[in-house]
Amino acid sequence: MSPTDPFRVLFVCTGNICRSPMAEVVFRDLAEHQGLGSHIVSTSAGTSEWHVGERADVRTIEALERRGYDGSHHRAKPFTAASFTDNDLIVALDRTHERILRQWARDEDQEGKVTLLLAYDRAAESLDVPDPYYADTATFDSVLAMIETASRGLFRQLEPALRSNRGLRAQPRTTPSQYTSPQN
Numbered sequence: 327m328s329p330t331d332p333f334r335v336l337f338v339c340t341g342n343i344c345r346s347p348m349a350e351v352v353f354r355d356l357a358e359h360q361g362l363g364s365h366i367v368s369t370s371a372g373t374s375e376w377h378v379g380e381r382a383d384v385r386t387i388e389a390l391e392r393r394g395y396d397g398s399h400h401r402a403k404p405f406t407a408a409s410f411t412d413n414d415l416i417v418a419l420d421r422t423h424e425r426i427l428r429q430w431a432r433d434e435d436q437e438g439k440v441t442l443l444l445a446y447d448r449a450a451e452s453l454d455v456p457d458p459y460y461a462d463t464a465t466f467d468s469v470l471a472m473i474e475t476a477s478r479g480l481f482r483q484l485e486p487a488l489r490s491n492r493g494l495r496a497q498p499r500t501t502p503s504q505y506t507s508p509q510n
Contacts, residue, residue: 336413342372342402345419347382371405389466410436420454446479
């Protein structure tokens with residue numbers, strides 16, 4: 327990756343209609359608000375092909391809207407072998423996804439790209455973002471809040487390297503600093 331190439335982050339859940347689209351949208355918004363929107367590409371995919379081409383679950387879109395995000399343009403896509411090559415970091419939403427992704431990795435470099443989102447939230451009670459698909463509106467909101475917190479932690483880990491590799495100066499923060507670092 328050259329200093330002019332964007333850093334590519336791929337969020338992965340099962341069907342790519344609930345958790346990973348939330349993470350994709352939240353992380354993209356965070357990068358935009360921190361002045362790094364043109365230096366980070368945030369996308370998402372699913373470990374299954376159940377919903378390929380579909381919009382995010384309507385409850386996902388509504389939860390995002392309630393928090394000021396736009397998830398209306400999302401279309402579900404599957405994780406493919408090329409996803410390892412095309413991305414710098416692959417963020418699993420739960421340990422099942424992490425296990426699947428590590429099994430799909432062809433070598434240590436690909437396996438080393440895989441991480442868990444909630445590893446970037448020290449206060450998280452679990453490393454798994456729960457799947458809200460069979461739950462109520464409140465659960466979608468709760469899952470989104472988890473994703474926001476962990477995304478800020480992940481961004482905090484990436485931001486210094488992104489700024490130094492690209493010769494960028496720190497920008498004033500537009501939101502309160504609520505960052506955490508990953509668990510050991």
